[in-house]
Amino acid sequence: MLNQYPLWKNLMVVLVLLLGLLYALPNLYGQDPAVAVSGVRGAVVDEALQQKLEKALKEAGVAVKSMEMKDGRLLIRFGSTTDQQKSQHVIANTLGENYSYALTMAANVPGWLTALGGQPMNLGLDLRGGIHVLIDVDMETAIKDKVEAYTGDIRTALRNNKIRYLTVKAEGEGINIKFKDEKTRDKALDVLAEEFRNLGVEPLEKDGAWYVRMIMPPAEIRATKKFALQQNITTIRNRVNALGVAEPLVQQQGERRIVVELPGVQDPTQVKNILGATATLEYRLVDTEHDAFEAKESGKIPPGSRLYRVREDGRPILLKKRVIVTGNQITDAASGFDQRSGSPMVTVSLDSKGARRMRNVTTENVGKPMAVVFKETRVVGRDAEGKPVKRQVEEVISVANILEPFGRRFQTTGLDSPQEAHELALLLRAGALAAPIDIVEERTIGPSLGADNIKQGFLSVVIGLLLVMVFMVAYYRVFGLFADAALITNLVLIVAILSLLQATLTLPGIAGIVLTVGMAVDANVLIYERIREELRVGSTPQAAIHAGYEKAFSTIMDANITTLIAAVVLFSIGSGPVKGFAVTLAIGIITSMFTSIVGTRALVNLVYGGKRVKKLAI
Numbered sequence: 001m002l003n004q005y006p007l008w009k010n011l012m013v014v015l016v017l018l019l020g021l022l023y024a025l026p027n028l029y030g031q032d033p034a035v036a037v038s039g040v041r042g043a044v045v046d047e048a049l050q051q052k053l054e055k056a057l058k059e060a061g062v063a064v065k066s067m068e069m070k071d072g073r074l075l076i077r078f079g080s081t082t083d084q085q086k087s088q089h090v091i092a093n094t095l096g097e098n099y100s101y102a103l104t105m106a107a108n109v110p111g112w113l114t115a116l117g118g119q120p121m122n123l124g125l126d127l128r129g130g131i132h133v134l135i136d137v138d139m140e141t142a143i144k145d146k147v148e149a150y151t152g153d154i155r156t157a158l159r160n161n162k163i164r165y166l167t168v169k170a171e172g173e174g175i176n177i178k179f180k181d182e183k184t185r186d187k188a189l190d191v192l193a194e195e196f197r198n199l200g201v202e203p204l205e206k207d208g209a210w211y212v213r214m215i216m217p218p219a220e221i222r223a224t225k226k227f228a229l230q231q232n233i234t235t236i237r238n239r240v241n242a243l244g245v246a247e248p249l250v251q252q253q254g255e256r257r258i259v260v261e262l263p264g265v266q267d268p269t270q271v272k273n274i275l276g277a278t279a280t281l282e283y284r285l286v287d288t289e290h291d292a293f294e295a296k297e298s299g300k301i302p303p304g305s306r307l308y309r310v311r312e313d314g315r316p317i318l319l320k321k322r323v324i325v326t327g328n329q330i331t332d333a334a335s336g337f338d339q340r341s342g343s344p345m346v347t348v349s350l351d352s353k354g355a356r357r358m359r360n361v362t363t364e365n366v367g368k369p370m371a372v373v374f375k376e377t378r379v380v381g382r383d384a385e386g387k388p389v390k391r392q393v394e395e396v397i398s399v400a401n402i403l404e405p406f407g408r409r410f411q412t413t414g415l416d417s418p419q420e421a422h423e424l425a426l427l428l429r430a431g432a433l434a435a436p437i438d439i440v441e442e443r444t445i446g447p448s449l450g451a452d453n454i455k456q457g458f459l460s461v462v463i464g465l466l467l468v469m470v471f472m473v474a475y476y477r478v479f480g481l482f483a484d485a486a487l488i489t490n491l492v493l494i495v496a497i498l499s500l501l502q503a504t505l506t507l508p509g510i511a512g513i514v515l516t517v518g519m520a521v522d523a524n525v526l527i528y529e530r531i532r533e534e535l536r537v538g539s540t541p542q543a544a545i546h547a548g549y550e551k552a553f554s555t556i557m558d559a560n561i562t563t564l565i566a567a568v569v570l571f572s573i574g575s576g577p578v579k580g581f582a583v584t585l586a587i588g589i590i591t592s593m594f595t596s597i598v599g600t601r602a603l604v605n606l607v608y609g610g611k612r613v614k615k616l617a618i
Contacts, residue, residue, distance in 0.1 A: 003545050003609035005602055013602045016594070017489060023496035026109045026120040032065060033084035034106035035091060037074040039099055045074045049099075056094040062087045075106055105129075121498045123263060124506035124580065125249075125445055127454050130263040133275065134441035135236070137256045142228035142435035143173060143221060150199070151175055152322035154214070155304060157195050163188045166209075167303055174215040176204070185210035225255065231328065231434035233258055236275055258437075263504075275439070280327030281348075281412065285361070286369040286399060287318035308373065311395040319371050319396070324361050328434065329354030335421035338413050344421035345413040359407035366405065372398040372412050457510035464517045465491070472521060476528050478617035482603045483524040486595040490520050493591040494584065509580035516588025522559065523596035526552040528618055541613040549601055556597065564589050 037053070039045050050067055053076065057064055064087075065077040076091075078084045084103060091101050105128060107120045125132060147170045154175060158165050165188065166178040177192075179185040185203065189212055193201045198220050204211040216224070229252060236258060237250045249261040260275065287305040295301050296316040305318045332349040350358060362370070374397045398413050469487065472480035494513060498505060531548030539547060564586060571582035608616070 003542055003605050005605050005609075009598075010602060013599060016493070020489065020493040020496040022113075022116065023118055023499050024492050026107065026113055026118040026499060027495055029108045029110070029120070031105040031120070032077040032079075032108050033081045034078065034104050035076045035084065035087060035101050036104050036106075037076065037091065037095065037099055037101045038072065045069070045072060045099070050074055053091060053094055056090050057087055060086070060090045062090060077106055077108075117500075119499055119502060121495065122502055122504040123454070124504045124509070125261045125263050126507045127457070127505065128263045129445045130261065132441075132443040132445065133260040133262075133439055134253070135232075135258040135260060135275065136438045136440045137229055137232050137258065138436040138438065139225050139228065139256050143216070143224055144170075145435070146224045147173065147175060147216065149323070150196070150214070150216075154192065154196070155322065157191065158188060161188075161191045163191060173221065174213055177212045177214070179210045179212070182210050185212060188212055228434040229256065229258070232437060235433050236260060236437075239275060257440075275437070280375050280433075281330070282326050282373040282375060283324040283358070284319040284322070284371050284373060285324070285365060286371050287320055288368065290318055292316040292318045308371070308394060308396045310399070311374070311397050317371065317396055317399065319373070324370070325350060325354040325358055329357075335418065337418075338411065341413070343413055344418045345411050346421050347409065347411050349409050350407070355408035358410075359405055362402045362407075363405040366402050369399050369401050371396045453507055457507060460514055461491075461510065461517065464514050468517055468521055472524070476524075476618055478607070479524075479528050479531075479600075479604070482600045482607075483521050483528075483596070485603060486524065486592075486599045487517065487520050489599055490588070490592050490595040491517070493595065494588050497587050497591065498584070503583055504580065505584070506577055506580040508577040509584040512581045512584030513588060516585060516592060519563070520588065520592035520596060523552075523556045523592065524600060526555055526559075527596075527600070531616070531618060535616065535618075541608065541616045544616070545604060545608065549597070553597070556593070560589050560593055 037045060037049070047069075050069065053074070054064065054067060057076075063079055063083050065079050067077070068075050076087070078087065088101075088103065095101060105123075109118060109120065151168050151170050154177060155165075155168050158168075158177075164180065164184060166180060168175060168177050177188065179188060189201060189203055192199075192212060192214065196214065198217075200215040200217050202213050202215070204213040233250055233252060237248075240248045240250060240260065240262065248263070249259065251259055253259045287302065290302045290305065292307065293316060295305075295307055295318060301307055302318065304321055306321050308317050308319055309315070310317050329351050330348055331351050334347045336345060336347060337343065338345045373394055375392065375394050400413075465487065469480075469484040472483045472487075474480070476483065491513070494516065498509075503509075527548050530552045531544045534544035534547045535541070567582045567586040567589065571579050571586070574582060
């Protein structure tokens with residue numbers, strides 16, 4: 001007989017429906033206001049800390065729903081956002097400096113469902129609440145630092161080729177090298193043009209002196225800015241991950257700005273402290289040929305050297321301008337204590353380029369002192385326009401003789417306290433910022449606003465769904481009920497797939513679901529109209545059903561594939577909200593193809609298949 005599915009196909013439809021219900025189920029359990037506690041300075045979150053916090057919260061009269069250890073973090077759940085807010089002050093005072101905490105929302109899913117892999121969808125900033133930060137990268141400082149790095153490489157290149165120079169001075173986006181005569185200048189011109197092919201090199205004469213002017217071309221400037229932006233994005237992403245935030249968004253906006261969105265986080269001060277920290281290290285050789293006190297008193301700094309201050313006692317010290325390695329070349333860092341002196345220290349690991357350079361320098365300078373410079377950018381106020389006034393602090397924290405050559409792994413001492421060592425190790429491990437940053441916009445979205453957005457979004461889906469369902473039943477009668485069942489199943493499958501993929505749902509994503517509700521019945525309309533057409537030309541009900549599904553299939557495929565292509569294009573060239581819309585739209589198209597064609601056919605076969613039917617309720 002016509003219109004009967006084989007058993008395996010019916011079982012497949014039932015299995016898909018059951019799996020959809022199972023993995024959509026976690027979204028019905030809601031979320032608890034919570035605080036996530038983690039160790040950020042090498043501190044360990046253990047049962048002792050849990051008991052300490054439990055006692056402090058109980059004494060403060062803050063009701064705790066539950067506490068659980070997960071992935072090295074302590075998650076404290078509360079029954080209301082009021083208790084969550086009240087706990088913030090208590091937790092901050094109890095933890096001290098060795099721990100960080102973040103106000104968040106935790107899924108309230110039963111253990112048996114979690115064991116089966118069931119997790120609710122992640123909600124975006126507009127639905128969950130959280131912090132939105134817009135960061136501006138100081139590209140001018142990035143260019144200045146790049147030019148400064150080139151000056152050291154130029155001095156090294158000239159010394160290696162035994163070419164005497166008078167001064168090497170950075171000016172704007174270029175470097176001026178002064179020579180005593182034209183012959184030496186011309187010889188240096190050939191050498192520098194060969195070794196620095198990515199820079200523009202030209203002869204220059206002014207004030208009766210001979211110079212070589214080296215300029216960063218536009219392509220090199222663009223590359224430097226791009227590197228600074230990408231390095232800062234990577235560093236900020238690493239620092240955000242250290243906060244333990246679920247589904248953070250860190251992405252580029254324009255040529256010099258970075259957008260950071262942290263769903264669920266409600267403490268902007270902590271976020272700003274982590275994101276804005278710019279502490280890093282530089283390793284330089286000490287200038288032992290000149291007197292630092294004399295240079296400070298006279299104000300005459302020897303060429304090729306810079307005057308610094310030693311943090312421990314404030315005395316002046318002359319260091320070579322050439323930087324051996326910087327924080328950008330540090331791959332790992334861990335705090336601890338020096339076994340010989342018992343003082344705080346940081347063990348540093350370098351990348352291959354930094355290790356090679358460190359080994360070469362230490363091999364050539366055994367017995368000579370090397371200094372560690374601690375660099376930190378601090379905001380000291382605001383100017384008349386409201387822009388932050390920054391001051392860079394550079395101090396020598398350690399001076400030690402090079403006893404033997406070393407390369408990839410070594411220790412840095414001279415730190416004031418274990419806390420400072422932990423903090424420095426965290427910042428170095430997360431990576432150094434390639435250029436200073438400034439937070440130009442900060443917006444905190446409260447959980448209550450997110451709840452309102454969820455309520456309105458849910459309402460829009462329900463209203464759209466009901467209107468479509470009523471129309472289908474009124475127009476197609478029993479076959480309209482089949483389409484309505486497929487429509488509800490389609491929504492369940494969309495939610496289940498978003499939950500399985502742990503995709504982030506935003507307001508535009510909800511808009512994609514609403515659009516899918518309307519589009520999902522298009523396939524059924526095409527099929528049903530084809531069935532009615534077959535009935536009008538005299539086909540039997542069974543033949544009309546068979547022909548309707550068979551002949552409408554190609555049209556349905558064409559229509560859905562073109563929409564799917566549009567969704568793929570939106571996802572590939574869009575960002576943030578546009579991608580969220582594209583993801584839900586694409587998933588909705590794929591699931592609606594299954595429910596509208598396979599699902600409704602299974603219901604039609606169940607009701608009409610294998611029977612002698614004289615009339616269809618369509």
